[in-house]
Amino acid sequence: MTLAENRIGLIAGSGPFPILFAKKAAARGYEVFAAAFHHETDPALAGHVAAMEVLHLGQVGRLTRFFRKHGVQSAVMVGAIQKPRAASEIRPDIKALSLLAAVRKDTHDDRLLRAFARFLEKEGIIVRSSTFLLPELLARPGCWTRKKPSKKERSDILLGWQKAKAIGALDIGQCVVVENGSVLAVEAIDGTDATIKRGGGLGRGNAVVVKVCKPIQDFRFDVPAVGARTIEIMHECGGRVLIVEAGRSLVFDREEMVKLADQYGISIEALADMQEQSQKKQG
CATH class of the missing domain: 3.40.140.80 (LpxI C-terminal catalytic domain)
Incomplete structure (x- = not known):
């Protein structure tokens, strides 16, 4: 693998899947760079990745800057993200607001996630299947x-x-x-x-x-x-x-x-x- 191919971004939600993915990726020779979320991602994930940035929901620009800083060109979305219980948990930046404006009132989960994936791909980050390293699950x-x-x-x-x-x-x-x-x-x-x-x-x-x-x-x-x-x-x-x-x-x-x-x-x-x-x- 080239240097870029050797690096994978991990957009990590809650549950055991992010740590399982990080362990398997490391065993396969990948460097994992994790974008984690306050009140969602298990903090223990930090011990299984090359670097981790903890974000608030809506900090899309910060997420893409973190991946670009580490030369990440592909990423996976792993683990659940619960819908926020309070407005204070969301801190949308300009990129997030433009993304929401693009989907307008259609806030169904799948459509939002697909729109987010398209946004990342425009930023040069390809979103891969969350199971590509763990088909045995x-x-x-x-x-x-x-x-x-x-x-x-x-x-x-x-x-x-x-x-x-x-x-x-x-x-x-x-x-x-x-x-x-x-x-x-x-x-x-x-x-x-x-x-x-x-x-x-x-x-x-x-x-x-x-x-x-x-x-x-x-x-x-x-x-x-x-x-x-x-x-x-x-x-x-x-x-x-x-x-x-x-x-x-x-x-x-x-x-x-x-x-x-x-x-x-x-x-x-x-x-x-x-x-x-x-x-x-x-x-």
Whole structure:
């Protein structure tokens, strides 16, 4: 690799993914330069990268200057960025304001992220898929646990898949909680964990959690992810089945997830082509 090819920018959100990415990139010979965010990024990331700049949301010019300073010509967006709880958390600079003006009132997550990616590319920074160094984290198809979903749960899985794809197409969320043929919760701004808690609280201890990709998923960002914490929350809230989309979802702590699920009597399964099955059933 040339010097430029040897360097990768990391736009780091919350969760374990940024550190996992940084470790894998370093093992593959990359120098990682991380743009982190206050109240989002794990400070421990600094120990796994060549340099890290901590920013407020909206400091787009500072982010691009940091990457240019270190000769970064490609970057990944990794980890979740929660929508700000207070106006003080956002400090938009001139570049950020011009970016927002370009998208006008269309502030759906995917469209904003695509606009941000286009902006970076105009600045000479190519945005790559967040999974390009970690394909092993993508969900493998099949049932991973001793307990398999029952026939009744299969019906809820299909309903949940249909509804999750529908809200994904509207860029609302990626997760739905279903029980006994009723939709208990739909993911919105509060995120997946809160959706599971809401749905589980309304159910009777047999909730099915379905988390899928949006119909037109941009793998440069916002790839659905689950981990051991997902199973812990399901156990606390009466979740009995977790469904993810095979090959299109990130899985953290897979061994720990399966161990916990077997301990709690929870099924985990990664599925594909549920839309096709849904259409056949409707036909």
